[in-house]
Amino acid sequence: MLFFTQCFGAVLDLIHLRFQHYKAKRVFSAAGQLVCVVNPTHSLKYAPTRCAAVQASSEQGTLPPCHHHEAVHDPQLVPCTCPLFSCPWEGHLEVAVSHLRQTHRINILQGAEIVFLATDMHLPAPTDWIIMHSCLGHQFLLVLRKQEKYEGHPQFFATMMLIGTPSQADNFTYRLELNRNQRRLKWEATPRSILECVDSVISDGDCLVLNTSLAQLFSDNGSLAIGIAITTSKVHSSEAEM
Amino acid sequence: MLFFTQCFGAVLDLIHLRFQHYKAKRVFSAAGQLVCVVNPTHSLKYAPTRCAAVQASSEQGTLPPCHHHEAVHDPQLVPCTCPLFSCPWEGHLEVAVSHLRQTHRINILQGAEIVFLATDMHLPAPTDWIIMHSCLGHQFLLVLRKQEKYEGHPQFFATMMLIGTPSQADNFTYRLELNRNQRRLKWEATPRSILECVDSVISDGDCLVLNTSLAQLFSDNGSLAIGIAITTSKVHSSEAEM
Numbered sequence: 390m391l392f393f394t395q396c397f398g399a400v401l402d403l404i405h406l407r408f409q410h411y412k413a414k415r416v417f418s419a420a421g422q423l424v425c426v427v428n429p430t431h432s433l434k435y436a437p438t439r440c441a442a443v444q445a446s447s448e449q450g451t452l453p454p455c456h457h458h459e460a461v462h463d464p465q466l467v468p469c470t471c472p473l474f475s476c477p478w479e480g481h482l483e484v485a486v487s488h489l490r491q492t493h494r495i496n497i498l499q500g501a502e503i504v505f506l507a508t509d510m511h512l513p514a515p516t517d518w519i520i521m522h523s524c525l526g527h528q529f530l531l532v533l534r535k536q537e538k539y540e541g542h543p544q545f546f547a548t549m550m551l552i553g554t555p556s557q558a559d560n561f562t563y564r565l566e567l568n569r570n571q572r573r574l575k576w577e578a579t580p581r582s583i584l585e586c587v588d589s590v591i592s593d594g595d596c597l598v599l600n601t602s603l604a605q606l607f608s609d610n611g612s613l614a615i616g617i618a619i620t621t622s623k624v625h626s627s628e629a630e631m
Numbered sequence: 632m633l634f635f636t637q638c639f640g641a642v643l644d645l646i647h648l649r650f651q652h653y654k655a656k657r658v659f660s661a662a663g664q665l666v667c668v669v670n671p672t673h674s675l676k677y678a679p680t681r682c683a684a685v686q687a688s689s690e691q692g693t694l695p696p697c698h699h700h701e702a703v704h705d706p707q708l709v710p711c712t713c714p715l716f717s718c719p720w721e722g723h724l725e726v727a728v729s730h731l732r733q734t735h736r737i738n739i740l741q742g743a744e745i746v747f748l749a750t751d752m753h754l755p756a757p758t759d760w761i762i763m764h765s766c767l768g769h770q771f772l773l774v775l776r777k778q779e780k781y782e783g784h785p786q787f788f789a790t791m792m793l794i795g796t797p798s799q800a801d802n803f804t805y806r807l808e809l810n811r812n813q814r815r816l817k818w819e820a821t822p823r824s825i826l827e828c829v830d831s832v833i834s835d836g837d838c839l840v841l842n843t844s845l846a847q848l849f850s851d852n853g854s855l856a857i858g859i860a861i862t863t864s865k866v867h868s869s870e871a872e873m
Contacts, residue, residue: 539784544842562813571804571864572837573819594844595814600786602836 424504424614425496427518427533470552470583471495472517472532485552485583486528489521497521497528505615507533510608514543521552524619528552529563529580531617532587545604547576547615548587548596555582559622565597566616567607574599574607579622666746666856667738669760669775672715712794712825713737714774715759727794727825728770731763739763739770747857749775752850756785763794766861770794771805771822773859774829787846789818789857790829790838797824801864807839808858809849816841816849821864 469476470485471493478488489495498520507518518533530550537543547565551558558580567574576597581590590596599607607613711718712727713735720730731737740762749760760775772792779785789807793800800822809816818839823832832838841849849855 539781542781542784571821573817575815575817577815579813594842595848598840598842598845600836600840603840606837 423498423500423502424506425498425520426506426508427496427520429507429509429512429516429518429535431512431516467584469493470530470550470587472519472530472534472587482553482584486521489530489552495519495521495530497523499523501525501620502616502618505531505533505617507613507615508611510535510545510604510611510613522549522617522619525561525621527557527561529561529619530583530587532591533613533615534587534591536591538592543601545599545601545613546591546594546596547599548590549580549617549619550583550585550587550590551580552583554584558582562620562622564616564618564620566618567599567613568616569607569609569614572606574603580619665740665742665744666748667740667762668748668750669738669762671749671751671754671758671760671777673754673758709826711735712772712792712829714761714772714776714829724795724826728763731772731794737761737763737772739765741765743767743862744858744860747773747775747859749855749857750853752777752787752846752853752855764791764859764861767803767863769799769803771803771861772825772829774833775855775857776833778833780834785843787841787843787855788833788836788838789841790832791822791859791861792825792827792829792832793822794825796826800824804862804864806858806860806862808860809841809855810858811849811851811856814848816845822861 465481466479467482467485469478469488469492471489474493476492478492480488486497490497500522501524503522505518505520512535514535514537516535520531522529522531528551530552531547532550533545533547535543535545549563549565551561561580562577563580564575564577566576574597578595581587581595604613707723708721709724709727711720711730711734713731716735718734720734722730728739732739742764743766745764747760747762754777756777756779758777762773764771764773770793772794773789774792775787775789777785777787791805791807793803803822804819805822806817806819808818816839820837823829823837846855
């Protein structure tokens with residue numbers, strides 16, 4: 390009996406996911422655009438200044454610091470960049486992607502333009518929605534975070550980090566786009582390097598920021614569809630020309 | 632002596648305005664785009680629910696209500712729509728623009744695309760920056776407001792209202808664009824009718840919302856340049872097509 394109940398539940402989940410996928414495709418025009426349903430993860434190791442927390446624990450000899458390379462024994466090694474867990478791993482940047490995939494089970498998607506469909510937006514903060522995005526020969530980490538920067542007022546923060554160095558990151562521009570109910574919001578910026586620590590990018594507010602009311606206007610049945618595009622940096626030409 | 636000091640002050644102000652104007656033109660590419668320097672006004676009559684406040688005072692027989700037409704004696708008459716002052720004026724929608732210009736001294740600008748350069752962003756909330764924009768045969772009211780929705784955390788809210796009816800407003804799309812430091816933020820939506828009361832649009836958060844940190848990233852020497860464009864509604868075709 391339990392088996393049948395579980396089967397029925399799984400089928401319902403599949404139908405629900407399929408329905409969400411269909412709706413996201415309706416909103417984002419390009420026919421062949423890949424829609425990825427991303428489920429939330431409750432941040433287990435989240436603290437307002439996680440970098441400081443990581444640094445503090447590194448002083449106790451357990452973890453390497455975030456973005457404080459002088460304290461890492463081998464300067465070629467980087468700490469684990471997973472925004473969800475404090476993890477003692479350190480290794481070369483080239484193998485950071487496989488560590489994130491295998492140890493932290495973060496999905497990776499291919500394609501220049503994808504749709505990130507974050508489910509269950511109503512879950513309490515702190516919550517993260519994360520995928521990796523493989524594009525133009527590099528891997529990027531997309532982080533959507535629900536966080537209470539001001540107590541009692543959760544906000545959503547979305548940013549894209551290159552799994553690479555800051556100078557490599559300068560070669561790209563990413564765009565996040567919300568589009569629903571005759572409203573459209575676009576954020577374009579240079580991705581930050583994963584070495585800069587996603588927590589500090591979010592605490593600086595240098596990313597797409599949504600109040601709960603705006604997030605509700607853009608979300609559909611508790612899911613928020615974010616169109617993502619990455620290009621090589623020639624987008625801000627209007628600024629450069631002047 | 633005082634005369635010379637005042638003259639010198641005036642010349643300095645002019646140089647400062649000219650410099651801001653030049654900088655705004657640098658950021659926004661189109662050669663002939665009109666840049667309008669908008670000075671702040673401290674909201675004299677601001678209250679978190681001004682509509683309710685206006686309604687309360689109307690119950691005392693002093694003011695017509697905001698968006699509660701059943702209480703207006705002549706249904707053809709609308710109350711003053713100035714977001715800055717509680718004003719006892721009421722009149723036909725057709726003469727609302729001349730009332731706003733003459734009584735409340737709100738500037739009006741012509742052109743499909745203009746740059747709104749709000750100065751002195753550091754001033755404490757509540758503060759408003761307001762202009763009218765004449766375009767495509769209609770007049771629009773652009774409101775940028777600094778407000779503490781959550782105490783101690785001022786935010787910036789920008790919206791565009793048509794000085795016309797809601798059904799007329801449905802024919803247009805407005806775009807607000809911030810562009811600086813290799814970052815770009817665009818908000819596109821259908822303007823709301825001025826009859827809907829700007830305070831409720833802002834309290835609903837159905838507008839461009841900026842945290843102080845994002846506003847600082849986009850502002851230059853205390854001034855925020857917002858590119859404004861208005862088109863007739865065919866922009867959201869990607870949504871309609873599906």
